[in-house]
Amino acid sequence: QKEVEQDPGPLSVPEGAIVSLNCTYSNSAFQYFMWYRQYSRKGPELLMYTYSSGNKEDGRFTAQVDKSSKYISLFIRDSQPSDSATYLCAMSASSASKIIFGSGTRLSIRP
Amino acid sequence: NAGVTQTPKFQVLKTGQSMTLQCAQDMNHNSMYWYRQDPGMGLRLIYYSASEGTTDKGEVPNGYNVSRLNKREFSLRLESAAPSQTSVYFCASRAGGGADTQYFGPGTRLTVL
Numbered sequence: 001q002k003e004v005e006q007d008p009g010p011l012s013v014p015e016g017a018i019v020s021l022n023c024t025y026s027n028s029a030f031q032y033f034m035w036y037r038q039y040s041r042k043g044p045e046l047l048m049y050t051y052s053s054g055n056k057e058d059g060r061f062t063a064q065v066d067k068s069s070k071y072i073s074l075f076i077r078d079s080q081p082s083d084s085a086t087y088l089c090a091m092s093a094s095s096a097s098k099i100i101f102g103s104g105t106r107l108s109i110r111p
Numbered sequence: 112n113a114g115v116t117q118t119p120k121f122q123v124l125k126t127g128q129s130m131t132l133q134c135a136q137d138m139n140h141n142s143m144y145w146y147r148q149d150p151g152m153g154l155r156l157i158y159y160s161a162s163e164g165t166t167d168k169g170e171v172p173n174g175y176n177v178s179r180l181n182k183r184e185f186s187l188r189l190e191s192a193a194p195s196q197t198s199v200y201f202c203a204s205r206a207g208g209g210a211d212t213q214y215f216g217p218g219t220r221l222t223v224l
Contacts, residue, residue: 008151034212043115043201043215044154088153090213098169099144099205099213103153 003027006089006102014110019076023089023102026070030091030100033065035074038086038104047087048074079109113137115216117202123222124192132187132219134202142205143185144213145169145177147198154201160185192223 006023013019021035031052036044048063050056050072056063062075072091076083089102115136124130136143141162146154146169156169160179174196176188185204189196202216 006153036215041218043217045215046212049212098156098159101146101154103151 001026002103003100004089004091004102007105008103010106010108012108012110013079015079015081017079017109019074019079019083019107019109021074021076021087021089021105021107023072023091024070025072025091025100027091027093027100028067028070029093031094032092032099033063033072034090034099035061035063036088036090036101038088040085044088081109081111084108115202115204115214117200117216117219119219120217121220123224124189125224126193128192129188129190130192131189132200132202132221133184134186134216135184136202136204136214137183138204138206138214139182140204140206140214141182143179144203144205145175145185145187146201146203147171147196148201148218149198157187157200192221194223197221197223 004025033050035048037047038044050063053065053067060077064073086104086106088104092099118133144159145157155171158177160166163182178186200219203213205213
């Protein structure tokens with residue numbers, strides 16, 4: 001079993017829809033949770049960063065962490081075609097330990 | 112401020128050839144990482160260096176070696192390339208000390224024939 005599981009998609013939604021992306025994990029020691037966005041033929045770029053449980057909002061993006069269920073989510077409101085990319089979740093136990101990535105979900109926003 | 116830079120951007124090798132992928136960061140980060148990304152596999156850690164002078168194996172280290180030349184530079188060497196090493200290679204750096212975000216380079220696309 002992988003430490004981090006992520007549905008690879010692809011996920012296709014119409015412009016303006018709310019998108020929900022999710023990851024589950026098995027290591028209860030994880031405390032740092034990240035979402036990266038990766039456009040085709042580019043390196044991943046950090047989108048959201050959360051420490052421990054709770055919600056974090058940044059513009060149209062909201063990250064949620066539920067440590068009791070070992071489940072994290074990324075919500076995108078008012079989705080735009082420019083949001084079309086692969087989204088990778090990532091997590092680590094401490095600032096000194098390795099970061100473990102999910103396999104990524106490919107998202108497509110239809111105009 | 113260039114962030115994380117990688118060279119070359121593209122490379123084609125024949126089986127058995129060797130090459131070194133270069134990575135440099137100008138953010139004064141302590142930790143540096145090498146990943147490979149294959150379709151459906153996500154990012155898999157090859158090697159990492161938590162600080163200057165130290166290196167450790169990641170998830171898929173076989174067939175690779177690394178050198179942390181100084182705080183800025185972290186190179187990845189393929190001694191005898193194999194077709195299974197065809198992939199996109201990403202270098203990343205991280206400040207550490209509570210700042211837990213990684214910054215990635217643009218990647219190197221390697222094809223081994």
